[in-house]
Amino acid sequence: MNFRRAEKADFKRISDILKAIDEYHEKLVFDDFYVAEKDNKILGAVQFKENKEFFFLSSLGVDAKYQKQGVASFLINKLTQLSDKKIYLYTVIPDFFKKFGFKAAKQESFLPDKNIMECETCFPKRCVCMIKDIKNCPLNKKFCRKTL
Numbered sequence: 001m002n003f004r005r006a007e008k009a010d011f012k013r014i015s016d017i018l019k020a021i022d023e024y025h026e027k028l029v030f031d032d033f034y035v036a037e038k039d040n041k042i043l044g045a046v047q048f049k050e051n052k053e054f055f056f057l058s059s060l061g062v063d064a065k066y067q068k069q070g071v072a073s074f075l076i077n078k079l080t081q082l083s084d085k086k087i088y089l090y091t092v093i094p095d096f097f098k099k100f101g102f103k104a105a106k107q108e109s110f111l112p113d114k115n116i117m118e119c120e121t122c123f124p125k126r127c128v129c130m131i132k133d134i135k136n137c138p139l140n141k142k143f144c145r146k147t148l
């Protein structure tokens with residue numbers, strides 16, 4: 001499987017994947033996406049936005065035909081290996097993210113408003129904030145867009 005930063009030409013395929021699994025929302029801006037692909041076909045994607053002190057992970061989605069084959073694990077492991085800052089996210093499936101070392105966290109005021117992702121119309125009561133605290137970047141290297 002190949003991991004790379006998404007290009008403009010990929011956005012149709014990414015939005016088709018997200019729409020099919022009900023992860024698409026109207027306010028979604030197609031920047032800072034990363035994809036997992038095999039034989040030139042995008043199987044899954046995730047948005048990973050850099051802020052000064054942290055990354056924010058969102059819109060993780062895998063084509064239903066390729067779920068349960070390690071695609072999301074591949075994407076999350078790549079991003080966490082390359083990240084040298086805390087990673088925050090909102091999710092309705094915290095048990096999934098616990099597998100990768102994410103823990104429940106307070107929704108700090110500096111984090112994006114949930115309404116930006118239309119979370120409030122999703123399952124607000126089930127939606128939790130999580131964090132992965134990257135203390136020692138395994139590759140000891142700054143996350144660098146240019147290297148992806």
Ligand SMILES: CC(C)(COP(=O)(O)OP(=O)(O)OC[C@H]1O[C@@H](n2cnc3c(N)ncnc32)[C@H](O)[C@@H]1OP(=O)(O)O)[C@@H](O)C(=O)NCCC(=O)NCCS
Nearest residue numbers: 021060061062067068069070071072073091092093095096
């Ligand atoms: C959730 C999702 C991203 C997982 O992708 P995937 O490629 O199938 O995941 P993987 O194959 O890497 O699975 C990794 C592990 O997570 C588990 N897992 C998968 N979906 C899960 C879920 N909804 N809740 C808890 N665990 C889950 C798998 O069983 C697997 O466990 P194992 O390693 O013990 O066998 C995918 O099912 C998806 O796109 N779902 C719809 C969109 C969604 O819910 N996105 C997240 C919103 S915050």
